């Protein structure tokens with residue numbers, strides 16, 4: 001882009017951000033911080049100022065915060081035009097226009113898409129609509145769930161033992177509620193951390209009095225005569241009587257509004273290059289559409305240029321900053337999004353953190369502490385390299401492993417580590433489930449190499 | 464006042480829980496839980512916690528006097544539609 005155009009764009013261009021949550025807000029702040037003085041429009045379908053989601057399954061359910069008061073602090077004023085409570089329903093890439101649900105159209109010079117994901121609903125619609133069947137993604141979801149938990153249900157059933165399901169189960173136990181968790185895999189957290197760590201999580205469940213059912217699927221939800229859920233049927237023929245069901249089956253990318261636009265967007269997200277520029281459906285990179293946050297999938301040099309979808313808070317922030325910077329920079333000044341994936345969760349009083357991409361790991365070894373004590377660091381190896389690490393109540397070492405991942409340090413881990421136990425000398429199979437089988441909410445999805453992947457179906461607009 | 468903690472950065476040192484116990488608390492050995500909305504009377508304690516966090520994991524707004532950055536100010540400046 002010639003510099004005079006860029007200068008003018010930075011001064012008086014029009015930037016539109018669709019998705020007014022974590023990634024959208026941080027991108028807007030970065031644009032202003034880096035000197036963009038043109039017009040900025042924030043479009044969000046939720047009727048709220050940007051708010052933070054992680055507390056919704058933690059502090060909120062523990063009664064330490066209100067679901068309605070998790071608004072994100074602002075780093076600076078962004079002087080934006082806000083269109084909240086109205087969804088974007090279409091994109092015209094040629095005319096450079098976003099269509100809105102209320103019929104309006106908003107023109108842009110550059111567009112950032114940060115529409116994130118939503119909770120995957122219970123697949124049988126009539127059962128999903130029953131009174132007492134809930135999801136957890138939004139502020140309203142959390143407020144409704146907390147209200148129901150406070151009302152003292154007889155038994156809560158959580159379908160899916162990923163991070164979110166585990167956090168809800170943990171909160172239920174703190175409230176003294178009876179809770180059953182049904183998980184298709186052999187243990188909780190298996191999709192994200194593998195079976196070795198999953199079995200530690202299963203022990204935590206048991207110790208804390210959760211009725212954990214693994215290797216089963218919920219086959220149906222049963223209603224009473226007035227449309228309230230009263231029981232769930234499981235694939236092992238057992239029946240769980242429950243009056244509150246939390247469906248925690250992972251998420252779906254909010255890309256439907258882009259159907260027919262010509263952008264490389266589909267059920268697996270929006271593919272972009274390392275500089276956050278979106279690909280069109282032919283695999284050609286666009287120059288004026290950028291993506292960030294949960295909805296994006298982007299190639300990562302540290303992980304063999306695999307396209308990664310990261311449903312991680314830290315990724316949304318880091319990618320938003322890079323996308324915003326690149327939106328107002330010349331190609332030579334652009335930066336790649338090379339953030340090392342990192343994630344945290346807290347459940348049953350244990351602080352779980354990971355760096356890198358655990359699901360890529362073939363083997364794991366416990367380099368510090370011990371599984372039995374629930375205080376350890378596990379390191380994942382892939383083709384002779386350290387690819388990820390996970391810690392249970394052992395946060396302070398994680399940064400060290402992050403450096404090892406960045407360096408591509410060899411695996412098995414040979415260096416001496418503090419608190420190394422005999423059990424950690426040999427790597428063992430990390431025990432991830434077959435990647436072709438869906439798991440309940442892995443928070444990292446390896447989505448192949450090519451942006452124009454065969455599984456992306458381009459459906460031309462019908463009008 | 465609104466606040467958020469980058470829990471990837473947080474090392475669970477608990478300085479914040481010590482300085483502003485009504486806002487931050489440890490849950491178990493090293494998991495931090497906090498209230499993302501702090502009451503006005505917490506201003507000073509919150510400011511001290513923000514400054515004391517050894518890894519600068521806490522972001523808060525509205526710390527410097529009423530007005531700038533508070534909910535109302537943010538809404539005023541933003542709600543052009």
Ligand SMILES: Cc1cc2nc3c(=O)[nH]c(=O)nc-3n(C[C@H](O)[C@H](O)[C@H](O)COP(=O)(O)OP(=O)(O)OC[C@H]3O[C@@H](n4cnc5c(N)ncnc54)[C@H](O)[C@@H]3O)c2cc1C
Nearest residue numbers: 019021022023045053054087088115116117293294312313
């Ligand atoms: C309960 C819960 C707990 C979590 N805990 C953790 C955790 O412990 N650690 C961690 O790392 N991450 C956690 N996360 C994940 C983290 O919150 C997300 O990674 C983060 O919110 C992603 O931000 P985003 O802006 O990309 O997407 P989102 O926050 O999903 O925001 C997207 C926004 O776009 C809006 N939108 C969608 N479609 C449209 C449209 N067509 N038009 C207009 N607006 C639209 C959506 O309504 C939403 O407001 C948690 C998430 C949840 C729900």
Ligand code: SF4
Nearest residue numbers: 473474476477479516
């Ligand atoms: S002071 Fe900082 S590092 Fe320590 S617990 Fe609080 S936020 Fe975490």
